Amino acid sequence: xxxxxxxxxxxxxxxxxxxxxxxxxxxxxxxxxxxxxxxxxxxxxxxxxxxxxxxxxxxxxxxxxxxxxxxxxxxxxxxxxxxxxxxxxxxxxxxxxxxxxxxxxxxxxxxxxxxxxxxxxxxxxxxxxxxxxxxxxxxxxxxxxxxxxxxxxxxxxxxxxxxxxxxxxxxxxxxxxxxxxxxxxxxxxxxxxxxxxxxxxxxxxxxxxxxxxxxxxxxxxxxxxxxxxxxxxxxxxxxxxxxxxxxxxxxxxxxxxxxxxxxxxxxxxxxxxxxxxxxxxxxxxxxxxxxxxxxxxxxxxxxxxxxxxxxxxxxxxxxxxxxxxxxxxxxxxxxxxxxxx
Ligand SMILES: [Cu+2]
Numbered sequence: 001x002x003x004x005x006x007x008x009x010x011x012x013x014x015x016x017x018x019x020x021x022x023x024x025x026x027x028x029x030x031x032x033x034x035x036x037x038x039x040x041x042x043x044x045x046x047x048x049x050x051x052x053x054x055x056x057x058x059x060x061x062x063x064x065x066x067x068x069x070x071x072x073x074x075x076x077x078x079x080x081x082x083x084x085x086x087x088x089x090x091x092x093x094x095x096x097x098x099x100x101x102x103x104x105x106x107x108x109x110x111x112x113x114x115x116x117x118x119x120x121x122x123x124x125x126x127x128x129x130x131x132x133x134x135x136x137x138x139x140x141x142x143x144x145x146x147x148x149x150x151x152x153x154x155x156x157x158x159x160x161x162x163x164x165x166x167x168x169x170x171x172x173x174x175x176x177x178x179x180x181x182x183x184x185x186x187x188x189x190x191x192x193x194x195x196x197x198x199x200x201x202x203x204x205x206x207x208x209x210x211x212x213x214x215x216x217x218x219x220x221x222x223x224x225x226x227x228x229x230x231x232x233x234x235x236x237x238x239x240x241x242x243x244x245x246x247x248x249x250x251x252x253x254x255x256x257x258x259x260x261x262x263x264x265x266x267x268x269x270x271x272x273x274x275x276x277x278x279x280x281x282x283x284x285x286x287x288x289x290x291x292x293x294x295x296x297x298x299x300x301x302x303x304x305x306x307x308x309x310x311x312x313x314x315x316x317x318x319x320x321x322x323x324x325x326x327x328x329x330x331x332x333x334x335x336x337x338x339x340x341x
Pocket of ligand 1: 130131166167168202203204205206210213
């Protein structure tokens with residue numbers, strides 16, 4: 001067979017395989033829905049790269065498999081194969097073309113990054129605090145939430161802070177991702193474009209309960225957002241007024257859920273990451289250093305404020321996070337623990 005015929009056949013096969021691989025990868029639906037403006041250029045870039053990956057896969061695999069099948073040693077053939085000693089033209093080609101492609105991708109990538117980071121002067125602010133193992137969202141109106149509520153079609157500038165180790169803020173539907181580094185402040189801009197419920201998950205392994213470090217992200221209409229906002233502000237003001245009075249077990253029960261104690265402390269006697277709170281108050285607690293203490297108010301306050309100071313026997317020393325609670329909140333929580341007989 002003529003050499004040129006091999007090239008024609010391989011050429012056609014490369015195009016065919018490239019198209020099929022690309023169709024297969026498209027059909028695999030590798031991404032969840034696009035829920036932010038920032039996702040648009042990122043998906044465009046990914047699409048381009050998937051096409052390039054499909055083409056290069058075909059360009060390498062087709063000639064290789066074709067050669068293995070068509071040019072294999074035939075029965076009775078005993079001679080040596082042809083010997084090649086370098087090919088300058090080929091080397092220049094396969095250096096130059098990838099170089100141009102990579103520079104091209106770098107150029108597109110830089111433009112893409114600029115688009116993703118574009119600043120909207122009307123953006124609203126939320127501070128995201130990550131800790132082992134949960135998220136807290138501080139709103140500039142003076143309240144905190146365990147859920148990240150966002151109005152649709154409005155850019156939010158997230159200020160990212162960590163209380164302990166490195167975490168990473170990632171909502172797959174928004175595509176963008178940013179680390180939270182202790183002692184540093186990072187920023188991330190997101191413009192949600194699709195009303196719905198998503199989840200932020202930590203994308204940086206950060207200890208034993210890393211896999212459970214997720215919180216709801218709720219994108220709502222501007223009207224629903226405004227309603228939620230005034231509700232939260234009113235609740236925060238009421239809580240502040242009430243906390244000035246005496247500790248309250250109902251507020252404590254709410255804090256138990258909101259501040260993430262629930263993740264590690266059960267109320268029904270079951271052992272979790274931490275000891276159950278059932279029957280805790282007034283009981284005798286065995287400590288890791290062999291001592292036994294009565295779980296009175298002083299002990300509970302210390303356990304919450306300085307989790308490392310006294311460690312309950314049989315539990316890891318550094319698992320309990322220091323959550324920076326207000327004194328009134330601690331009093332409410334202890335009032336709640338007292339009710340768990
Ligand atoms: Cu984390």
